[in-house]
Amino acid sequence: MSRMAIRSPAVKRLMKEAKELNKPTAHFFTQPLEENLFEWHFTVKGPSDTAFEGGRYHGRIVFPPEYPMKPPSIIMLTENGRFSVNNKLCLSISNFHPESWEPSWSIRTVLMAIIAYMPMHGEGAIGSLDCTSSERAKLAVRSSTYKCRDCKKTNLELLPEVEEVPGEIQELLEEASDVVKRLVIKPEAPVAKKQRQEPPQDAISLGEELNDPAQELRQQIFQQKSKQYLWTIYLLLFFIGLLLSRRLYLIDYK
Numbered sequence: 001m002s003r004m005a006i007r008s009p010a011v012k013r014l015m016k017e018a019k020e021l022n023k024p025t026a027h028f029f030t031q032p033l034e035e036n037l038f039e040w041h042f043t044v045k046g047p048s049d050t051a052f053e054g055g056r057y058h059g060r061i062v063f064p065p066e067y068p069m070k071p072p073s074i075i076m077l078t079e080n081g082r083f084s085v086n087n088k089l090c091l092s093i094s095n096f097h098p099e100s101w102e103p104s105w106s107i108r109t110v111l112m113a114i115i116a117y118m119p120m121h122g123e124g125a126i127g128s129l130d131c132t133s134s135e136r137a138k139l140a141v142r143s144s145t146y147k148c149r150d151c152k153k154t155n156l157e158l159l160p161e162v163e164e165v166p167g168e169i170q171e172l173l174e175e176a177s178d179v180v181k182r183l184v185i186k187p188e189a190p191v192a193k194k195q196r197q198e199p200p201q202d203a204i205s206l207g208e209e210l211n212d213p214a215q216e217l218r219q220q221i222f223q224q225k226s227k228q229y230l231w232t233i234y235l236l237l238f239f240i241g242l243l244l245s246r247r248l249y250l251i252d253y254k
């Protein structure tokens with residue numbers, strides 16, 4: 001690597017992120033290719049309680065030389081029934097939140113945004129979205145054995161079962177909610193053709209059919225949290241019951 005390349009902010013930043021992300025988490029694993037710091041491969045786990053549960057999906061992230069000032073592109077490689085494969089997916093600016101990409105967003109937040117996006121959106125909008133839940137579930141079963149030619153490992157080898165740190169997913173989803181709120185992941189706009197009859201389905205912003213992806217994400221987080229609250233209430237009720245029964249017992253047989 002030349003001295004100039006080492007000095008570039010993109011190289012510095014990518015090397016820093018590579019160091020931080022050098023171990024698989026319960027939800028993803030990603031590292032740069034040995035020969036190219038500007039191309040990373042990742043495996044993400046399908047979110048639980050969705051058709052993607054148990055699935056592991058491999059993909060590439062390609063960084064522009066201006067990273068982190070400009071966002072990376074994503075190419076999914078494992079069939080998933082949600083994102084088309086072998087196409088560049090862009091992190092585009094949402095119609096609803098036309099702010100730009102933030103340099104503070106990281107590879108981790110991008111990966112969490114991909115996971116958060118998987119179960120979102122109704123069927124039928126983008127080519128691969130036409131898959132039914134059962135088709136997605138079938139692909140999820142197959143996905144762990146997908147082997148990347150560059151990584152020479154299967155998804156399961158790249159992302160083995162790692163015990164989750166309690167609350168980890170909520171923390172990560174909250175961290176990613178800003179990205180999800182402001183960006184849409186969509187296929188790269190096709191090169192302008194002379195005659196364009198109607199906008200290709202792929203070019204329609206997901207934001208339009210979606211309303212607000214951040215809203216859905218917040219709902220997901222809320223649902224997970226309310227499950228925890230419910231358990232706390234059950235426990236409290238149990239102890240109150242226990243105390244009451246003791247009291248009754250004392251009164252009856254004193």
Ligand SMILES: [Zn+2]
Nearest residue numbers: 041148150151
């Ligand atoms: Zn790979």
